[in-house]
Amino acid sequence: MASAPLLAGCGEDEQANTATSSVVRVRINGEAREITVDNRTSLLDMLRERAGLTGTKKGCDQGACGACTILLNGQRINSCLTLAVMHDGAEITTIEGLERNGRLHPLQQAFIDEDAFQCGYCTAGQIMSGVGCIREGHTGSPAEIREWMSGNICRCGAYTNIVTAVAHATPNA
Amino acid sequence: MYPFRFSKADDERSALSAATSGARYIAGGTTLIDLMRETVERPDALVDITALPYRDIDLQPSRLRIGALVRMSELAAHPGVREQFPVIAQALELSASAQIRNMASIGGNLMQRPRCLYFRDVSASCNRRSPGTGCAAIAGRNRTHAILGTSDACVATHPSDLAVALVALDALVITRDHNGESRIRISDFFLQPGSTPDQEHSLGHGALITAVEVPVVPESRRSGYLKVRDRESFEFAIAAAAVALNVVAGTVRAARVAVGGVATVPWRLPPVEQALIGRTASADLWREAASHSADGAKPLKENGFKVELIKRTVERQLATVAGLP
Numbered sequence: 001m002a003s004a005p006l007l008a009g010c011g012e013d014e015q016a017n018t019a020t021s022s023v024v025r026v027r028i029n030g031e032a033r034e035i036t037v038d039n040r041t042s043l044l045d046m047l048r049e050r051a052g053l054t055g056t057k058k059g060c061d062q063g064a065c066g067a068c069t070i071l072l073n074g075q076r077i078n079s080c081l082t083l084a085v086m087h088d089g090a091e092i093t094t095i096e097g098l099e100r101n102g103r104l105h106p107l108q109q110a111f112i113d114e115d116a117f118q119c120g121y122c123t124a125g126q127i128m129s130g131v132g133c134i135r136e137g138h139t140g141s142p143a144e145i146r147e148w149m150s151g152n153i154c155r156c157g158a159y160t161n162i163v164t165a166v167a168h169a170t171p172n173a
Numbered sequence: 174m175y176p177f178r179f180s181k182a183d184d185e186r187s188a189l190s191a192a193t194s195g196a197r198y199i200a201g202g203t204t205l206i207d208l209m210r211e212t213v214e215r216p217d218a219l220v221d222i223t224a225l226p227y228r229d230i231d232l233q234p235s236r237l238r239i240g241a242l243v244r245m246s247e248l249a250a251h252p253g254v255r256e257q258f259p260v261i262a263q264a265l266e267l268s269a270s271a272q273i274r275n276m277a278s279i280g281g282n283l284m285q286r287p288r289c290l291y292f293r294d295v296s297a298s299c300n301r302r303s304p305g306t307g308c309a310a311i312a313g314r315n316r317t318h319a320i321l322g323t324s325d326a327c328v329a330t331h332p333s334d335l336a337v338a339l340v341a342l343d344a345l346v347i348t349r350d351h352n353g354e355s356r357i358r359i360s361d362f363f364l365q366p367g368s369t370p371d372q373e374h375s376l377g378h379g380a381l382i383t384a385v386e387v388p389v390v391p392e393s394r395r396s397g398y399l400k401v402r403d404r405e406s407f408e409f410a411i412a413a414a415a416v417a418l419n420v421v422a423g424t425v426r427a428a429r430v431a432v433g434g435v436a437t438v439p440w441r442l443p444p445v446e447q448a449l450i451g452r453t454a455s456a457d458l459w460r461e462a463a464s465h466s467a468d469g470a471k472p473l474k475e476n477g478f479k480v481e482l483i484k485r486t487v488e489r490q491l492a493t494v495a496g497l498p
Contacts, residue, residue, distance in 0.1 A: 020176040038176070039178070040177070061210070062207050063272075081202060081203045082201075083206060132271065146406070148271050150407040151269075151270025
């Protein structure tokens with residue numbers, strides 16, 4: 001592995017379960033996947049670069065912005081701050097897995113209805129975090145939504161409409 | 174990030190064996206992975222301990238036992254903890270973000286490494302990261318650094334909020350190694366930097382944290398955590414106070430006060446507690462007692478404001494907790 005690039009984690013691996021790579025079996029949006037990853041690969045990089053699911057975004061890559069938020073076994077987490085290799089057997093939901101039979105999730109629809117984004121880069125993370133926030137029961141007031149959504153940064157400043165979208169989607173989600 | 178070997182421990186024995194062979198434990202990973210990416214941490218091997226049986230929250234009449242792998246969000250949401258230890262629930266919910274609280278473990282929270290920018294920048298001098306190279310913070314940008322418990326070698330603050338609450342409550346850290354179980358008073362667990370800032374805690378090499386125990390005391394019910402930050406949410410403390418009071422017929426019978434964001438370790442304040450006990454609760458008493466909050470402080474060039482700020486933080490939280498029903 002002496003020749004391994006320092007910023008590895010995105011390339012194709014030569015073989016399974018070497019000293020520094022492993023096979024990960026996960027269900028992503030209901031579909032069983034088996035992916036060989038360098039042990040350094042974050043769950044985020046596995047989703048984007050190996051599973052081809054680029055809806056989940058990489059913002060800061062250090063857990064500060066929330067753009068990479070996904071649901072891991074039903075709970076919202078930062079996929080950049082965890083290793084893919086730690087999640088053999090896990091159930092993962094990304095933004096691509098929210099729609100049902102061609103219908104958007106109520107929170108996706110609420111983001112459109114409330115104009116809750118501008119550039120859109122943080123939006124997938126905002127929506128996944130919002131789904132988690134609603135499930136956790138922390139959408140009782142705008143102040144509560146702001147506090148419990150504080151792990152998601154929007155540099156366009158669409159916060160007002162994001163809070164409204166989460167509040168409006170809560171009874172339907 | 175440098176390459177590493179990865180294994181998953183099925184039980185304590187396999188975890189301890191892996192650590193004996195040089196592997197680092199990983200649970201939530203929210204600190205370690207971040208620091209590995211910055212190459213501050215460079216383990217050759219990781220052993221995932223998340224399958225170990227340390228996931229229970231057990232509340233008994235005399236004590237609360239928290240498994241080391243309990244997530245921050247789970248502990249904060251526990252109804253018994255919210256009722257009997259509000260200071261713990263509040264410290265947790267004022268920490269990090271909802272996503273990180275769903276990932277980070279209680280044991281890992283205690284093992285967090287400093288947020289000092291020089292510690293996290295491998296091109297900077299840092300005695301904690303690279304012993305003997307000096308401390309860039311002492312003469313550098315140190316607005317967020319410590320005023321208490323500092324040394325010529327290191328002035329980084331301890332980042333945990335939970336640990337401040339646990340120090341106030343005299344918690345025990347339960348550990349396990351090849352020789353069996355140890356119970357460490359949390360005030361002995363965290364080490365001030367002195368001349369060896371790379372030694373952050375008294376955990377033996379390769380030992381596991383299995384649980385944290387917190388004694389139930391009358392004042393733990395009347396407790397709370399105040400955190401002062403540069404922004405309202407998802408930020409580390411500039412100053413913070415954990416307070417628990419037992420006030421009977423207007424007289425303070427017991428007082429527990431610890432502060433965060435201003436010291437190199439979670440910092441108990443015996444002078445403040447002693448100034449409170451046996452005295453009549455009043456706004457004047459809170460101010461007088463809180464005036465001892467920065468005793469022994471050594472402010473740096475940019476953080477002198479913390480001397481007054483920590484006094485006011487403690488005063489306000491004493492008044493808040495005393496006023497609870």
